Amino acid sequence: MTGDKTRASALTPLEFARxxxxxxxxxxxxxxxxxxxxxxxIPGSLIPQRPVSPAQVDKFLTDNPRLGGVYEALGLFNxxxxxxxxxxxxxxxxxxxxxxxxxxxxxxxxxxxxxVAVPSRLDRMPVSASAPRSGSAASALDRGEAWLKQxxxxxxxxxxxxxxxRGYLREFGNLVFHISLVFLLIGITWTVTFGYRGTSNVLVxxxxxxxxxxxxxxxxxxxFTDADLAPFSVVVEDFEAxxxxxxxxxxxxxEFALLTRVVDEPGAxxxxxxxxxxxxxxxxxxxxxxxxHGYAPQMTVRDGDGNIAWQGPSMFMPQDGNLTxxxxxxAVDARPERLGFEGFFxxxxxxxxxxxxxxxxxALKPQVFLTAYHGPPKHETGVxxxxxxxxxxxxxxxxxxxxxxxxxxxxxGETVELPDGRGTITFDGYQRWVRLQVSxxxxxxxxxxxxxxxxxxxxxxxxxxxxxxxxRVDDDRLDVxxxxxxxxxxxxxDEVEQLAESVxxxxxxxx
Amino acid sequence: xxxAEFSFQAMVVAAVVYLFAGAAHTVEWAAAKNATAEPPKKxxxxxxxxxxxxxxxxxxxxxxxEARAGDGGARRETENDRLRVDQFGxxxxxxxxxxxxxxxxxxxxxxxxxxxxxxxxxxxxxATSLALLVGAYLVMNLKWSMRWLGLxxxxxxxxGLGLAVTVFYVDVSPLVPSLHSTxxxxxxxxxxxxxxxxxxxxxxxVLYIVRExxxxxxxxxxxxxKLPDSRAIDTFAYRCAAFAFPMFTxxxxxxxxxxxxxxxxxxxxxxxxxxxxxTWAVYAAYLHARSTAGWRGTPAAIISIIGGLLFWWNYVGxxxxxxxxxxxxx
Ligand code: HEM
Numbered sequence: 001m002t003g004d005k006t007r008a009s010a011l012t013p014l015e016f017a018r019x020x021x022x023x024x025x026x027x028x029x030x031x032x033x034x035x036x037x038x039x040x041x042i043p044g045s046l047i048p049q050r051p052v053s054p055a056q057v058d059k060f061l062t063d064n065p066r067l068g069g070v071y072e073a074l075g076l077f078n079x080x081x082x083x084x085x086x087x088x089x090x091x092x093x094x095x096x097x098x099x100x101x102x103x104x105x106x107x108x109x110x111x112x113x114x115x116v117a118v119p120s121r122l123d124r125m126p127v128s129a130s131a132p133r134s135g136s137a138a139s140a141l142d143r144g145e146a147w148l149k150q151x152x153x154x155x156x157x158x159x160x161x162x163x164x165x166r167g168y169l170r171e172f173g174n175l176v177f178h179i180s181l182v183f184l185l186i187g188i189t190w191t192v193t194f195g196y197r198g199t200s201n202v203l204v205x206x207x208x209x210x211x212x213x214x215x216x217x218x219x220x221x222x223x224f225t226d227a228d229l230a231p232f233s234v235v236v237e238d239f240e241a242x243x244x245x246x247x248x249x250x251x252x253x254x255e256f257a258l259l260t261r262v263v264d265e266p267g268a269x270x271x272x273x274x275x276x277x278x279x280x281x282x283x284x285x286x287x288x289x290x291x292x293h294g295y296a297p298q299m300t301v302r303d304g305d306g307n308i309a310w311q312g313p314s315m316f317m318p319q320d321g322n323l324t325x326x327x328x329x330x331a332v333d334a335r336p337e338r339l340g341f342e343g344f345f346x347x348x349x350x351x352x353x354x355x356x357x358x359x360x361x362x363a364l365k366p367q368v369f370l371t372a373y374h375g376p377p378k379h380e381t382g383v384x385x386x387x388x389x390x391x392x393x394x395x396x397x398x399x400x401x402x403x404x405x406x407x408x409x410x411x412x413g414e415t416v417e418l419p420d421g422r423g424t425i426t427f428d429g430y431q432r433w434v435r436l437q438v439s440x441x442x443x444x445x446x447x448x449x450x451x452x453x454x455x456x457x458x459x460x461x462x463x464x465x466x467x468x469x470x471x472r473v474d475d476d477r478l479d480v481x482x483x484x485x486x487x488x489x490x491x492x493x494d495e496v497e498q499l500a501e502s503v504x505x506x507x508x509x510x511x
Numbered sequence: 512x513x514x515a516e517f518s519f520q521a522m523v524v525a526a527v528v529y530l531f532a533g534a535a536h537t538v539e540w541a542a543a544k545n546a547t548a549e550p551p552k553k554x555x556x557x558x559x560x561x562x563x564x565x566x567x568x569x570x571x572x573x574x575x576x577e578a579r580a581g582d583g584g585a586r587r588e589t590e591n592d593r594l595r596v597d598q599f600g601x602x603x604x605x606x607x608x609x610x611x612x613x614x615x616x617x618x619x620x621x622x623x624x625x626x627x628x629x630x631x632x633x634x635x636x637x638a639t640s641l642a643l644l645v646g647a648y649l650v651m652n653l654k655w656s657m658r659w660l661g662l663x664x665x666x667x668x669x670x671g672l673g674l675a676v677t678v679f680y681v682d683v684s685p686l687v688p689s690l691h692s693t694x695x696x697x698x699x700x701x702x703x704x705x706x707x708x709x710x711x712x713x714x715x716x717v718l719y720i721v722r723e724x725x726x727x728x729x730x731x732x733x734x735x736x737k738l739p740d741s742r743a744i745d746t747f748a749y750r751c752a753a754f755a756f757p758m759f760t761x762x763x764x765x766x767x768x769x770x771x772x773x774x775x776x777x778x779x780x781x782x783x784x785x786x787x788x789x790t791w792a793v794y795a796a797y798l799h800a801r802s803t804a805g806w807r808g809t810p811a812a813i814i815s816i817i818g819g820l821l822f823w824w825n826y827v828g829x830x831x832x833x834x835x836x837x838x839x840x841x
Contacts, residue, residue: 027803031796038792045782045833052780080780188778197776248684278692278772289775439775447777451764455757462753487746487753487801 025098044079125481173460180454190443196220209233303334343370514624521617529669532606536662539599640703694769712751713819786825
């Protein structure tokens with residue numbers, strides 16, 4: 001399959017194009033591209049990737065600004081969408097297609113062709129045997145042909161000889177496998193182009209309806225439009241989580257159950273569904289997974305004037321397996337000064353030399369641990385504020401009389417008074433929230449089908465064992481030989497022997 | 512002593528006995544230093560025929576694998592040498608067999624202790640897939656006399672089990688919920704089977720390279736003379752990979768299906784997925800290399816060895832090193 005090694009410069013453009021094509025579709029190129037693809041995938045598993053873990057990329061950039069800059073320039077934070085990775089992938093795809101098409105024609109011809117002519121020297125074959133014989137040559141060949149047909153060989157009869165071949169399905173499987181790879185890639189491209197995936201954090205007791213504004217984060221393909229969002233809505237009715245209580249792997253998740261009430265489309269009858277791990281909710285072609293969960297302490301902030309300046313649950317973000325969570329409460333409406341709080345929610349709280357942290361993910365001893373800020377009122381700027389961090393511009397931290405920053409721990413029901421009558425904060429209780437992921441992957445079924453067909457084709461290609469057998473009969477002599485066309489086969493000698501025996505038939509047995 | 516404790520102790524014992532087996536096979540190799548290659552074996556004769564002609568060496572029939580393995584080996588040694596070599600070989604095999612049954616008991620009791628299949632973490636996966644590997648070796652040995660693999664199988668299992676009871680050890684605990692999936696069962700059991708086959712194939716490829724060099728130099732002596740000829744080893748390595756490759760393809764597919772159920776994405780380029788794909792591409796390259804001029808033989812064998820290393824790197828290395836790298840932010 002390799003092209004000839006004529007110097008490219010001496011060729012006309014057309015010849016040069018053909019030369020390139022031959023090179024690109026050669027087995028050697030396929031081999032190199034496979035290796036190159038494997039090598040190119042490595043950095044993405046060692047360097048944090050922006051689509052997977054943007055926070056780690058940012059941290060890497062702050063920790064190693066210079067190296068980070070080089071990585072950035074090389075696209076190493078986005079390996080799998082980088083131009084060079086795509087180039088390898090595309091070349092492999094072209095090489096694959098270029099390889100398959102001619103092979104399909106060759107195969108179609110081979111299917112219609114008869115087995116090859118009987119070679120002149122059968123004793124040169126890997127396995128051969130000969131024996132003296134007598135009797136009718138024609139009936140000997142008849143017996144041989146019958147035996148071969150019975151063993152599913154395709155037989156060609158010449159004068160005084162048989163040529164037989166089996167195992168055509170191997171090349172068929174090989175073609176099916178390679179073609180399925182192309183279809184697999186088409187399916188993936190389809191999903192990437194038309195699909196979307198987004199997440200939304202929803203408090204238990206509240207609902208989610210599938211519109212863009214309800215997402216915390218969404219990523220979608222270039223051909224995606226808002227109209228592709230299936231118009232369903234989900235109410236999160238109840239969430240139950242169980243964790244390992246034993247000594248080994250304490251706190252590891254055991255069971256999650258999220259009770260939802262689903263309205264598949266406006267006007268549809270609501271239905272109940274329990275989402276568990278490995279059991280997503282399906283609404284038409286959209287899947288809703290439970291990806292995570294956390295706590296939202298329920299707080300009330302009263303300002304210096306005694307008015308409620310902020311009330312409600314505030315979602316805190318889990319930082320570790322025991323759900324030590326961090327978050328903020330931003331009471332911008334508090335007067336005379338606005339107030340802000342930041343700190344921890346600890347489902348099973350403790351404070352030790354490692355600071356405030358949770359010992360168990362269940363809410364056995366819920367506590368919040370906060371520091372507080374105050375500052376002059378700020379005019380609405382219209383700039384959306386991040387609900388998970390406190391912008392400390394223009395804010396001043398409350399401090400104790402000795403000058404150290406004010407920090408306080410609260411149990412459920414407790415109220416803390418801020419210094420100088422600037423207000424109070426009450427820890428009323430807590431709620432849970434869940435992170436839902438909504439995803440629509442239109443090409444998935446197609447991809448799956450391609451994979452199944454690919455594996456089946458691969459099995460044919462590797463386990464079907466093409467073999468050629470030959471028989472030549474002279475007046476007093478029989479020659480039989482065989483050749484395996486792949487390494488996957490055993491027992492060639494046995495089959496040659498059986499064939500020889502059947503050609504000789506009864507006559508020789510009695511000799 | 513409860514099941515978990517028994518399992519642990521048995522695994523330690525098995526690791527030690529495998530080491531003994533390895534030692535016996537090492538002595539076998541050393542004792543075989545006087546062995547020389549047999550003349551190429553004649554083609555098996557077709558019973559009913561007279562004057563069967565056998566031009567070339569066999570194309571990797573079982574006969575080829577048996578050629579100089581086991582009892583048939585080293586005809587030109589003195590009778591004494593032969594007996595001694597054979598004796599150590601038998602001792603090695605006996606130790607391996609004993610170790611295997613202890614090992615099997617360890618794996619089974621681990622499953623009983625956990626009340627589920629014993630393949631939920633690195634400790635269990637390593638122990639179970641090594642049991643599969645040794646079991647396959649023993650069966651193959653019964654069918655085709657493949658004692659020439661013995662040294663490597665015993666040493667590999669000893670080291671692997673040694674790591675399983677030290678570095679990888681974790682106490683019994685139930686499965687995390689995302690692993691409660693039929694697809695996970697398919698995924699992991701096929702992974703263990705394909706991993707064992709890839710490993711045997713890689714070991715054979717190492718032996719192929721050594722034997723093939725010796726053949727080229729015309730210095731097939733000592734233990735090498737007891738190996739099957741390089742062509743038969745190469746075919747055997749290929750069959751291992753050809754058996755494992757579709758299964759490994761299925762492993763990746765089942766993993767993707769499971770990921771789709773658990774996380775709503777069938778492919779997320781996490782390190783494990785990425786290295787599986789790399790391993791898969793390398794084995795695809797191996798299969799291509801074997802039918803590409805200039806890549807047959809040693810280059811292909813090197814790819815098969817790289818593939819086997821990649822498999823274990825993906826299973827063990829990624830868990831130990833790369834995840835750690837990724838979680839450095841914590
Ligand atoms: C995504 C890239 C590819 C993968 C994963 C892949 C995989 C495989 C596998 C696993 C086999 C083994 C089946 C067997 O031995 O019968 C194979 C065989 C083959 N592949 Fe590919 N392949 C790829 C691309 C290509 C390309 C681009 C070509 C064209 C040059 C090609 C040509 C062949 C041929 C000719 C065989 C048959 C070899 C033989 O019969 O011994 N493949 N491929």
